[in-house]
Amino acid sequence: xxxxxxxxxxxxxxxxxxxxxxxxxxxxxxxxxxxxxxxxxxxxxxxxxxxxxxxxxxxxxxxxxxxxxxxxxxxxxxxxxxxxxxxxxxxxxxxxxxxxxxxxxxxxxxxxxxxxxxxxxxxxxxxxxxxxxxxxxxxxxxxxxxxxxxxxxxxxxxxxxxxxxxxxxxxxxxxxxxxxxxxxxxxxxxxxxxxxxxxxxxxxxxxxxxxxxxxxxxxxxxxxxxxxxxxxxxxxxxxxxxxxxxxxxxxxxxxxxxxxxxxxxxxx
Amino acid sequence: xxxxxxxxxxxxxxxxxxxxxxxxxxxxxxxxxxxxxxxxxxxxxxxxxxxxxxxxxxxxxxxxxxxxxxxxxxxxxxxxxxxxxxxxxxxxxxxxxxxxxxxxxxxxxxxxxxxxxxxxxxxxxxxxxxxxxxxxxxxxxxxxxxxxxxxxxxxxxxxxxxxxxxxxxxxxxxxxxxxxxxxxxxxxxxxxxxxxx
Numbered sequence: 001x002x003x004x005x006x007x008x009x010x011x012x013x014x015x016x017x018x019x020x021x022x023x024x025x026x027x028x029x030x031x032x033x034x035x036x037x038x039x040x041x042x043x044x045x046x047x048x049x050x051x052x053x054x055x056x057x058x059x060x061x062x063x064x065x066x067x068x069x070x071x072x073x074x075x076x077x078x079x080x081x082x083x084x085x086x087x088x089x090x091x092x093x094x095x096x097x098x099x100x101x102x103x104x105x106x107x108x109x110x111x112x113x114x115x116x117x118x119x120x121x122x123x124x125x126x127x128x129x130x131x132x133x134x135x136x137x138x139x140x141x142x143x144x145x146x147x148x149x150x151x152x153x154x155x156x157x158x159x160x161x162x163x164x165x166x167x168x169x170x171x172x173x174x175x176x177x178x179x180x181x182x183x184x185x186x187x188x189x190x191x192x193x194x195x196x197x198x199x200x201x202x203x204x205x206x207x208x209x210x211x212x213x214x215x216x217x218x219x220x221x222x223x224x225x226x227x228x229x230x231x232x233x234x235x236x237x238x239x240x241x242x243x244x245x246x247x248x249x250x251x252x253x254x255x256x257x258x259x260x261x262x263x264x265x266x267x268x
Numbered sequence: 269x270x271x272x273x274x275x276x277x278x279x280x281x282x283x284x285x286x287x288x289x290x291x292x293x294x295x296x297x298x299x300x301x302x303x304x305x306x307x308x309x310x311x312x313x314x315x316x317x318x319x320x321x322x323x324x325x326x327x328x329x330x331x332x333x334x335x336x337x338x339x340x341x342x343x344x345x346x347x348x349x350x351x352x353x354x355x356x357x358x359x360x361x362x363x364x365x366x367x368x369x370x371x372x373x374x375x376x377x378x379x380x381x382x383x384x385x386x387x388x389x390x391x392x393x394x395x396x397x398x399x400x401x402x403x404x405x406x407x408x409x410x411x412x413x414x415x416x417x418x419x420x421x422x423x424x425x426x427x428x429x430x431x432x433x434x435x436x437x438x439x440x441x442x443x444x445x446x447x448x449x450x451x452x453x454x455x456x457x458x459x460x461x462x463x464x465x
Contacts, residue, residue: 007340010331014344018351024354029362123430 034065036089043085045077047153051174052076064090076100076173099191100173102148102156102166106185107198107259108141109161113212119156124150129182136162138211140201142185148177168263172182194247197222197231197238209257217261222251274464275400276407281456285383285408292383296415297442299374306420307413312374314409315385318355320349321405324388325398345388346380353376353379383412385406419449 039066041061052065052074063068064086072086079099115135122128122135125143133139144162156170159179164186166177178186185200193249197216201208205217218236230244231251238260240251285291292313299309324345332338357375360368378384387408391401422445426432432441 006335007337010335010337011340011343011347014327015347018347020352022351022358025358029358031361121430 024168031212037061037065039089040064040086043078043082043089044075045082046079047172047174049077049153049172049174049176050178051172078176079172100175100188101168101171101191102173102175102177102186103189103196103198104142104148104164104166104186105196106140106142106163107214107261108136108138108212109163111161112214113137113141115162119177125180126182134183137216138201138203138208140183140199140203141212141215143183147180147182148186151176151180189242192247193240193242193245195240195245195249195252196261197240197259199237199259201237202235206261208236212260217257219256221254221256222260225250225254269368270464272400272403274304274406274460275396276410277463278460279404279407280411280414281453282458282460284411284415284453285386285458286412287450290450291386291388292381292412295377295381295383296373296412296419297446299377300416300420300423303417303420305423306416309374309377310409310413310416313378313381313383313412314406316349316353316356316378316381317384317405317409318402319352320345320384320388321391321401323348323352325391325401333339341389341392342385345385349384350379383408401429415449419446422449 004257028136033132033136038061041057044057046057046060048058049135050056052060054060054074060074070117072090073080073083075082075086076099078085104201114137116137117132117135119131119135122131123145125134125145125147128143128145134143136143142163144159144164146157146159146164148164149157149159152172153174153176154172156167156172158165158167164177166186168191171187173191175188178184181227183200199208199214199216201212201213201215203211205219208215208217216237218238220233222231222238223233227248227250228244228246230241230246232241233239238251240260247262249262249264252260279285283289286293286296295309295313300306327344327348328338328341332340332344353375357368362377387405391404394404396404423442424443426441436444
């Protein structure tokens with residue numbers, strides 16, 4: 001009988017001692033965790049995209065305990081809803097979080113522009129960019145190999161017919177694709193902005209025309225028609241001043257190449 | 269002094285815990301995708317190995333051996349190591365938050381790691397005294413760290429390698445790489461005796 005009891009007792013005693021030490025230690029070394037941090041972490045979407053400027057949602061939540069005055073509107077994924085909730089937890093008024101979306105400033109798909117070389121060994125846009133500026137005729141356009149698609153955690157990017165497309169409904173505005181694009185074709189824009197010049201070619205009009213049928217040729221028509229002084233042609237390419245633009249869409253109608261896109265839903 | 273050096277070097281190179289004795293394969297394959305996390309894991313394992321040996325050796329010698337209950341070794345050691353890791357975690361959280369942050373995730377993972385249990389049991393079966401045991405665990409930890417760093421470096425290269433056949437991509441090529449690395453470590457057999465013998 002004792003052959004069982006003594007070993008059992010020894011293990012029990014060692015376990016008990018360990019338990020007592022751990023209990024005492026947990027009381028002695030209790031670290032006060034800010035309740036608000038845990039609550040904020042609950043509210044945050046948990047995508048860990050890093051768009052707020054911190055390493056992830058945990059870091060953003062933790063930053064509130066150090067700096068209570070931190071903006072509650074840094075999370076573009078959660079948008080205004082999350083900002084309001086965080087502000088409620090922190091006991092402040094919600095700062096306005098302007099929802100953003102990514103916008104691909106290129107329409108150079110197959111048929112519109114063309115490839116001047118083929119290399120099956122090139123797998124990423126970054127590689128293509130380093131290798132003589134990519135395989136497309138236009139060196140300013142979308143490289144079409146999907147670096148943006150690979151970094152998007154929200155399945156908002158598709159590469160369709162050689163050019164990246166953003167699903168404006170799915171896009172949360174984290175800006176990961178903007179950073180991934182080696183040609184800086186993707187820009188983060190405010191969701192309320194609907195009219196853009198989808199071309200970044202700095203070539204003169206005649207050359208752009210040769211390279212791509214939907215490129216901006218710098219004809220100044222849009223600049224002339226705009227009533228709000230929101231479109232300007234600089235360095236052979238038109239640019240919409242997103243603050244001044246009222247989304248009227250006049251420039252889109254005027255554009256001879258179709259380089260200007262308008263996301264405004266037309267009334268039928 | 270020489271005996272300690274022999275113990276340390278043999279456990280780092282010839283009897284490397286991961287590559288020769290095949291202990292701790294789980295973190296070796298699991299946490300070796302990135303170099304910095306591999307280093308974190310290696311350092312954490314070294315740390316826990318030394319602490320575990322420091323705690324378990326006296327228990328074995330002064331309690332279990334005295335009452336002739338060596339068969340309780342595994343149970344008691346796991347119990348002691350698990351609670352020790354918990355204690356260490358709490359201490360680090362309170363007094364060394366930066367270290368806790370860098371080791372953070374790895375500490376609970378090590379709680380029931382077989383490399384840690386292995387080194388404590390090996391110290392007993394090889395009949396080392398207290399000092400020798402401590403140095404043996406330091407060596408085992410360094411050996412683990414070495415294996416992790418080497419393997420993480422190889423895996424980072426493999427990530428960028430485009431020439432792997434489809435059927436070998438992912439885990440298969442990782443396992444093959446591990447076995448090649450393990451065979452490379454066979455080359456160290458006899459080296460330690462050659463140096464110190």
